[in-house]
Amino acid sequence: MISIVIPTYNEKDNILPLLSRIKEALPGIPHEIIFVDDSTDNTPQVITDAAATDSRVVLHHRDTEKGLATAVVKGFTLAKGDYVAVMDADLQHPPEVLLDMYAAMKANADMAIPSRFIPGGSDGGLNLYRKFVSGTARYIGKILLPCLRKVSDPTSGLFMIKRELLKDASLNPIGWKIMIEVLAMCQVKNVLETPYVFHDREAGESKLSTKVTIQYLKQVFHLMKAAANRGRGMKIIRWSPEKLAEKKKAATDNS
Secondary structure, three states, X not given: OEEEEEEEOOOOOOHHHHHHHHHHHOOOXXXXXXXXXXXXXXXXXXXXXXXXXXXXXXEEEOOOOOOHHHHHHHHHHHOOOOEEEEOOOOOOOOOOHHHHHHHHHHOOOOEEEEEOOOOOOEOOOOOHHHHHHHHHHHHHHHHHOHHHOOOOOOOOOOEEEEHHHOOOOOOOOOOOOHHHHHHHHOOOOEEEEEEOEOOOOOOXXXXXXXXXXXXXXXXXXXXXXXXXXXXXXXXXXXXXXXXXXXXXXXXXXXX
């Protein structure tokens, strides 16, 4: 089973389209959808209504704690699947890539990472300013953290991992970039990258801010000490769009 962890903050207009597309993306594949919600609008009610008619939908609402990365870590503790996926609620991470990641995990990857920066991928959903900020953050991370250097898209926050690798990891994330925490602190040896196209936000507002940038820098400097030697032996495999299509078909045929 796949556990899909989705942190939410005021995403009420995206919840139902997101759920619909997840269900279409995983035909016949057992899954649960775990929302860890910090919203101040009626997002929790939308999720509660959806859960009333679909037992695969789970809501954990937090009133006293905020932050994307800590929300994801909470979701890890609630997950029951063999594989745990993390994605945003804003549909910039297209739900259809869940099947891509599942195919990668069935090919015995420890972690599947969709990438905007390998053939077949694109970051076209970002404006020039956000491309600059994202690119700067990515290269700072690669310079300072050995575990990120071979990964083409380590800061997107979209990934799937074997749940067993999360059990004994000491995850203490700061801010928003949960994927770099997972790469740094979990015993990930085999990463499989698949191409994907980053999409425009369909509703709601971006959460990017100066505060988020500062939190990212604090997180990177913290991980420099905590994970100085991690990732040096990490193996990276990258699938072409053609290889991905072949493996997806095999994954669905055998599900």
